[in-house]
Amino acid sequence: MTIPTPTLSRRDFLAATAAGVSACACQGVPREVAPLDIPNETRMDAPLFFSADERRFIVAACSRLIPKDELGPGAVEAGVPDFIDRQLAGPYGQARTWYMHGPWEKGTAEQGYQLKSTPAELYRLAIRDIDDYCRKKYRNAFAQINPQDQDEVLGALEKKDGIDLPNVPGNAFFTMLLQNTTEGFLSDPMYGGNRDFAGWKLIGFPGPRYNYVEQIEQYGTPYTLPPVGLLGRRGTGVTKA
Amino acid sequence: MATKLPAVDAVLVGFGWTGAIIAQELTEAGLNVLALERGSFRDTIPDFSPTHIQDELRYAVRKATFEEPERQTLTFRNSTNETALPMRQLGSFLPGVGVGGAGVHWNGQNWRYLPTDFRIRSHTQERYGKQFLPDDMTVQDWPLSYADLEPHYDTWEYLCGISGKAGNLGGAIQPGGNPFEGPRQREFPNPPLARSAASMKFDEAARSIGLHPFPCPAANTSRPYKNPLGVQMGQCTYCGFCEWFGCGNYSKASPQSTILPVLLRKDSFQCKAGANVTRVNLDSTGKRATGVTYVDAQGREFEQPADLVVLCAYSLHNVHLMLLSGIGTPYDAATGRGVVGKNYAYQATANVDVFFDEIVNPFMGAGALGQVVDDFNGDNFDHGPHGFIGGAYISMWSTGGRPILQHYLPEGTPAWGAQWKSAMHENYLRSPSMQVHGSVMSYRGNCLDLDPTYRDVYGNPLLRLTFDFHPNELDMMKFTTDRAVDIAKAVKGARGYRKRERKGHYGIVEYQTTHNTGGAILGDSPGNSAVNPYLQSWDVSNVFVMGASAYPQNAGYNPTGTVGALTYWAADAIRSR
Numbered sequence: 110m111t112i113p114t115p116t117l118s119r120r121d122f123l124a125a126t127a128a129g130v131s132a133c134a135c136q137g138v139p140r141e142v143a144p145l146d147i148p149n150e151t152r153m154d155a156p157l158f159f160s161a162d163e164r165r166f167i168v169a170a171c172s173r174l175i176p177k178d179e180l181g182p183g184a185v186e187a188g189v190p191d192f193i194d195r196q197l198a199g200p201y202g203q204a205r206t207w208y209m210h211g212p213w214e215k216g217t218a219e220q221g222y223q224l225k226s227t228p229a230e231l232y233r234l235a236i237r238d239i240d241d242y243c244r245k246k247y248r249n250a251f252a253q254i255n256p257q258d259q260d261e262v263l264g265a266l267e268k269k270d271g272i273d274l275p276n277v278p279g280n281a282f283f284t285m286l287l288q289n290t291t292e293g294f295l296s297d298p299m300y301g302g303n304r305d306f307a308g309w310k311l312i313g314f315p316g317p318r319y320n321y322v323e324q325i326e327q328y329g330t331p332y333t334l335p336p337v338g339l340l341g342r343r344g345t346g347v348t349k350a
Numbered sequence: 351m352a353t354k355l356p357a358v359d360a361v362l363v364g365f366g367w368t369g370a371i372i373a374q375e376l377t378e379a380g381l382n383v384l385a386l387e388r389g390s391f392r393d394t395i396p397d398f399s400p401t402h403i404q405d406e407l408r409y410a411v412r413k414a415t416f417e418e419p420e421r422q423t424l425t426f427r428n429s430t431n432e433t434a435l436p437m438r439q440l441g442s443f444l445p446g447v448g449v450g451g452a453g454v455h456w457n458g459q460n461w462r463y464l465p466t467d468f469r470i471r472s473h474t475q476e477r478y479g480k481q482f483l484p485d486d487m488t489v490q491d492w493p494l495s496y497a498d499l500e501p502h503y504d505t506w507e508y509l510c511g512i513s514g515k516a517g518n519l520g521g522a523i524q525p526g527g528n529p530f531e532g533p534r535q536r537e538f539p540n541p542p543l544a545r546s547a548a549s550m551k552f553d554e555a556a557r558s559i560g561l562h563p564f565p566c567p568a569a570n571t572s573r574p575y576k577n578p579l580g581v582q583m584g585q586c587t588y589c590g591f592c593e594w595f596g597c598g599n600y601s602k603a604s605p606q607s608t609i610l611p612v613l614l615r616k617d618s619f620q621c622k623a624g625a626n627v628t629r630v631n632l633d634s635t636g637k638r639a640t641g642v643t644y645v646d647a648q649g650r651e652f653e654q655p656a657d658l659v660v661l662c663a664y665s666l667h668n669v670h671l672m673l674l675s676g677i678g679t680p681y682d683a684a685t686g687r688g689v690v691g692k693n694y695a696y697q698a699t700a701n702v703d704v705f706f707d708e709i710v711n712p713f714m715g716a717g718a719l720g721q722v723v724d725d726f727n728g729d730n731f732d733h734g735p736h737g738f739i740g741g742a743y744i745s746m747w748s749t750g751g752r753p754i755l756q757h758y759l760p761e762g763t764p765a766w767g768a769q770w771k772s773a774m775h776e777n778y779l780r781s782p783s784m785q786v787h788g789s790v791m792s793y794r795g796n797c798l799d800l801d802p803t804y805r806d807v808y809g810n811p812l813l814r815l816t817f818d819f820h821p822n823e824l825d826m827m828k829f830t831t832d833r834a835v836d837i838a839k840a841v842k843g844a845r846g847y848r849k850r851e852r853k854g855h856y857g858i859v860e861y862q863t864t865h866n867t868g869g870a871i872l873g874d875s876p877g878n879s880a881v882n883p884y885l886q887s888w889d890v891s892n893v894f895v896m897g898a899s900a901y902p903q904n905a906g907y908n909p910t911g912t913v914g915a916l917t918y919w920a921a922d923a924i925r926s927r
């Protein structure tokens with residue numbers, strides 16, 4: 110599967126930013142380029158965390174979790190694999206803010222996540238286990254089996270004790286994968302997903318527009334301005350290829 | 351070895367809502383005040399600027415402004431016969447960190463308690479008989495009344511510029527307000543916020559079945575407002591990135607938007623950020639505090655002497671510090687003896703999502719924009735036939751439509767795949783959610799103490815939370831959630847609703863509310879409480895403990911209106927001491 114790569118020049122980027130400023134000025138709020146956690150000049154598909162095999166798994170899984178169809182782009186077209194890759198390479202993937210000291214016990218569902226794995230570790234272990242499982246059952250890695258079988262595997266992982274993986278609880282991984290996929294589809298495009306506002310256009314969210322004083326009491330009236338992100342109108346995290 | 355610093359008159363531990371009020375009041379009384387805040391300094395600009403604050407992933411999902419469990423968390427179990435395990439990620443509640451505390455990222459749903467909430471034990475026994483309360487329910491009357499707090503509620507509401515409509519002015523019921531509320535001395539400082547599409551539909555439906563809807567009193571300003579300290583607030587723009595975010599528009603009442611512009615100019619006030627207090631130090635008698643010990647961002651330890659120590663660290667952390675410092679007798683659930691950690695309570699919530707035919711543009715909203723009925727809260731209805739006490743308000747919120755966490759889908763929708771995608775497409779613009787926001791009584795087994803195993807980044811034992819919902823709360827929620835369903839059924843132009851009930855054990859994973867109460871409760875004697883009616887420790891007389899840790903049980907309302915009032919009440923007592 111190929112993933113469309115945003116190739117914007119520096120000049121395009123500046124133009125996009127300027128469009129953002131004027132778009133928002135009409136809302137009465139000057140909008141500048143936001144201070145970012147990520148550098149502006151960066152390719153969103155740069156492999157920061159996943160190996161080639163892992164990336165194939167993620168692309169295949171994303172394309173089933175949020176498929177491309179007549180309603181529009183799916184998770185893959187929206188850049189969600191790039192989003193997840195960057196998230197896992199960063200503080201979230203390392204569980205930077207989580208309490209990660211033992212002793213470790215299984216606990217109850219009410220006590221929440223008690224695994225020793227960070228999100229990055231959980232992905233790595235789970236992808237290997239799931240690919241092994243698929244090779245045994247379907248003679249191929251997850252990315253190579255047909256979409257119906259992929260759905261069957263995902264559906265089984267979704268159930269609490271659906272698939273018994275050797276190294277991680279399959280269900281904990283599935284919950285995290287689905288959560289991250291939804292995040293990537295619906296978060297600001299500057300994080301690499303929701304490319305061209307695919308997720309926001311699907312549902313009708315106009316982005317962080319800031320001021321609805323004029324509109325809030327116009328009941329039943331669609332809001333017609335196109336989506337903006339924190340970086341303006343251009344729906345990509347940016348830039349130079 | 352701790353470095354000893356020059357003494358101050360009063361040291362405040364934590365600089366959120368209660369810290370800001372106490373600092374303002376004590377400096378007005380001529381004291382030298384130092385606030386120690388574990389988080390960083392923050393102000394509206396640049397920290398909450400709309401150029402970056404409207405980022406759902408960063409703030410609401412990754413929780414950039416909240417306490418980091420890595421540094422400090424608690425352990426949790428449902429009952430004393432389980433082993434408590436650490437809350438490794440934030441979930442059920444989100445303690446704030448940094449100047450302004452949770453006052454920065456609260457919704458601003460601003461309530462007064464009902465007059466009967468203050469005398470729940472005696473009122474219940476008078477109306478329903480002595481047998482009505484379960485044996486293990488440890489609810490207590492407050493040692494003060496609604497009338498005692500009324501002037502302080504008023505001060506707080508004018509400080510914040512609350513937008514609302516009075517329902518009871520000096521005993522006279524007012525159309526358009528909450529007819530069940532206690533008498534107030536005057537109107538709200540600002541008129542209600544604009545009504546959203548969802549508010550209008552809820553209002554009509556509730557009225558049609560004989561209920562009494564009104565706009566939730568909101569700490570989001572409906573128009574430009576200058577508060578009594580002379581601080582100017584701007585009109586709320588209904589940006590919909592309110593709770594879990596700071597307001598870049600000076601419209602949500604927070605310490606930054608109501609008090610700090612005045613307080614920070616005073617020579618008698620100083621705030622140190624990045625200062626995490628680890629102990630209140632006591633003298634050799636254990637009856638007087640000599641000051642506090644804190645650790646700065648570099649890990650250096652300091653001793654800060656002070657005549658007066660005021661804990662303003664949020665309910666959970668107040669109790670943690672008291673237990674670590676040996677202030678008061680720790681509560682023991684096995685014997686029911688001791689007071690510090692006793693009567694922890696929380697909030698019980700449920701939801702009913704409504705699916706309209708017409709779009710309601712959920713992304714236009716404010717943290718406290720919503721229409722509410724109070725008919726089933728507190729003792730506003732006859733509990734005799736039901737056998738439980740307490741109640742809930744039912745609200746239709748328009749707090750925002752952030753796509754990741756604020757989308758509602760009909761029952762039976764798959765969580766992924768093409769059907770999920772088309773349900774998102776169909777429903778996002780058409781589905782607001784009603785909330786049932788209920789009281790939680792206190793029980794012998796629901797409590798806070800120190801964990802025997804797990805430690806925080808400073809090497810101190812974590813706080814241990816033991817809590818579960820009891821039949822009284824689950825029965826009450828079942829009843830009130832069914833009343834919300836009645837409203838959903840009466841709504842015009844809706845395709846259906848989805849009831850998301852409160853059932854089973856309390857869990858730490860799903861976000862519910864940051865309304866943790868109790869643990870350092872107020873009362874009329876040292877035998878039944880940790881602090882006196884003025885929030886002064888019974889055991890260490892120069893230590894005061896602010897916040898909802900003082901609540902003997904939790905009512906069906908968000909706590910902060912009463913936290914604000916109680917802080918002014920206590921400040922009055924400290925000032926006139």
Ligand SMILES: Cc1cc2nc3c(=O)[nH]c(=O)nc-3n(C[C@H](O)[C@H](O)[C@H](O)COP(=O)(O)OP(=O)(O)OC[C@H]3O[C@@H](n4cnc5c(N)ncnc54)[C@H](O)[C@@H]3O)c2cc1C
Nearest residue numbers: 364366367368388447451452457458459627663897908910
């Ligand atoms: C998302 C969210 C929404 C909310 N919405 C509402 C609402 O709509 N209505 C309502 O009534 N309430 C609401 N609340 C609750 C409200 O925010 C709190 O009740 C209020 O802020 C409590 O004030 P406080 O001063 O006790 O604590 P805070 O305002 O949280 O301040 C405590 C401060 O103490 C600091 N601190 C803690 N420990 C230490 C230490 N050891 N050393 C130094 N500093 C320390 C913390 O960092 C923090 O800054 C909400 C809370 C959250 C998180």
Ligand code: SF4
Nearest residue numbers: 586587589592597716
């Ligand atoms: S909704 Fe209003 S009060 Fe809330 S953050 Fe936006 S402008 Fe501020």
